[in-house]
Amino acid sequence: MAAFDVAVIGLGAMGSAALFELARQGKRAIGIEQFEPGHDKGSSHGESRIIRLSYFEHPSYVPLARRALEKWRELEQLCGRTILTMTGMLEAGYPGCPVVEGSLEASRQHQLEHEILGAAEINRRFPAFRVPSHWTGLFQPDAGFLRPELAIQQFVAQAERHGAEVRTGTRVLAIEPLSAGVRVRTDAGTIEAGSVIVSTGAWIGDFAPDLRPHLTLTRQVLGWFSPLRPDHYTPENCPVFMLESENDACYGFPDFAGTGVKTASHRKGAVLANADALSQDGDVADEAQIRRMLALAMPDANGPLRAMRTCIYTRTPDEDFVIDRSPVDPRIILASPCSGHGFKFASVIGEILADLALGKTPANDISRFQIDRFRTRTA
Numbered sequence: 001m002a003a004f005d006v007a008v009i010g011l012g013a014m015g016s017a018a019l020f021e022l023a024r025q026g027k028r029a030i031g032i033e034q035f036e037p038g039h040d041k042g043s044s045h046g047e048s049r050i051i052r053l054s055y056f057e058h059p060s061y062v063p064l065a066r067r068a069l070e071k072w073r074e075l076e077q078l079c080g081r082t083i084l085t086m087t088g089m090l091e092a093g094y095p096g097c098p099v100v101e102g103s104l105e106a107s108r109q110h111q112l113e114h115e116i117l118g119a120a121e122i123n124r125r126f127p128a129f130r131v132p133s134h135w136t137g138l139f140q141p142d143a144g145f146l147r148p149e150l151a152i153q154q155f156v157a158q159a160e161r162h163g164a165e166v167r168t169g170t171r172v173l174a175i176e177p178l179s180a181g182v183r184v185r186t187d188a189g190t191i192e193a194g195s196v197i198v199s200t201g202a203w204i205g206d207f208a209p210d211l212r213p214h215l216t217l218t219r220q221v222l223g224w225f226s227p228l229r230p231d232h233y234t235p236e237n238c239p240v241f242m243l244e245s246e247n248d249a250c251y252g253f254p255d256f257a258g259t260g261v262k263t264a265s266h267r268k269g270a271v272l273a274n275a276d277a278l279s280q281d282g283d284v285a286d287e288a289q290i291r292r293m294l295a296l297a298m299p300d301a302n303g304p305l306r307a308m309r310t311c312i313y314t315r316t317p318d319e320d321f322v323i324d325r326s327p328v329d330p331r332i333i334l335a336s337p338c339s340g341h342g343f344k345f346a347s348v349i350g351e352i353l354a355d356l357a358l359g360k361t362p363a364n365d366i367s368r369f370q371i372d373r374f375r376t377r378t379a
Ligand SMILES: Cc1cc2nc3c(=O)[nH]c(=O)nc-3n(C[C@H](O)[C@H](O)[C@H](O)COP(=O)(O)OP(=O)(O)OC[C@H]3O[C@@H](n4cnc5c(N)ncnc54)[C@H](O)[C@@H]3O)c2cc1C
Pocket: 009, 010, 011, 012, 013, 014, 015, 032, 033, 034, 035, 042, 043, 044, 046, 048, 049, 050, 051, 170, 171, 172, 173, 199, 200, 201, 202, 203, 206, 220, 221, 222, 264, 311, 312, 313, 335, 336, 337, 338, 339, 340, 341, 342, 343, 344, 345
């Protein structure tokens, strides 16, 4: 018998959540991470991530978001730390823009609480914003932000508390299917498990070469700015936001940590050759790019630059996730839930991955995330 029921490769957002779910179910689980949980070299760092119920990308994400929200609250209860802060969310942009229209559609289909606002009403209610007079917007109260590094560290800590083994500073080199189970070869020995979850984020192509042509890694730059009117940018006065102009879509957060207003482009991002190519090299061109949206719609946030950080999006052509059994071997579970919007779902994706690894059918519908869809596209 293999030493472990399940091995989880990569303890970022998805892997740490999966390890926690397996351990709390009493499974013999091991998590292997090349760096330390909460590190800044992948896709899960930078202080904050938006969570929202109304989903402009597609209404079918709403049930997943609902379950994710429940499970974030459960994690908070278990660890006694604040991981989630609800602020509501403002989505605004030019008339007919996909962000507002998509969110409206999702809100209507799923009867989510929302308000449609004109520019004058947005600017009156939320002085953090001065959006152009022809813009429209949607406010959803069931939204806010998560603290990603803390969440990952707590998932790992809770997993260990329930008996999971964790190896950090250990790089997985290969996965080899055996007749009974799977062998995981690392730079510090081998491990055998009944099944394996590959939650290696931007590195997923290393273990799923057939997936690589369908994934594009992009360098995303985050900027923190000292607001000119700090009172307008507290979490009580400023919701999380997504603003869409004809040229870009930018999202951001109130100044909840005294580090400034954080904002970034969701659409722009230079292509990276591979995940190891990311460096913390934000420059004046990146700063100018981010400031364009602040100048257009949030001039009082357009103060001195406090910091810039880079991070990786792993984009699929349709911007939907990949969560599926490997076509090579069903005991290998592949999870690449990014395209720039996966973090909020980590709590429920952990549950889904644990089910898949244990041979169960997940309660949530994940048919949208099947690998097969790429084959259909190219056929
Ligand atoms: C700038 C930015 C902003 C974002 N904003 C939002 C947002 O507001 N809301 C939202 O919901 N989502 C957002 N996202 C998306 C979200 O953060 C990602 O979907 C999510 O963090 C991806 O998690 P992951 O577990 O797949 O990857 P990661 O958290 O990067 O984890 C992968 C892990 O695998 C490890 N690993 C890789 N290869 C190996 C190996 N060979 N051996 C051992 N370990 C290995 C890595 O070191 C890493 O720790 C954003 C992403 C970025 C980059």
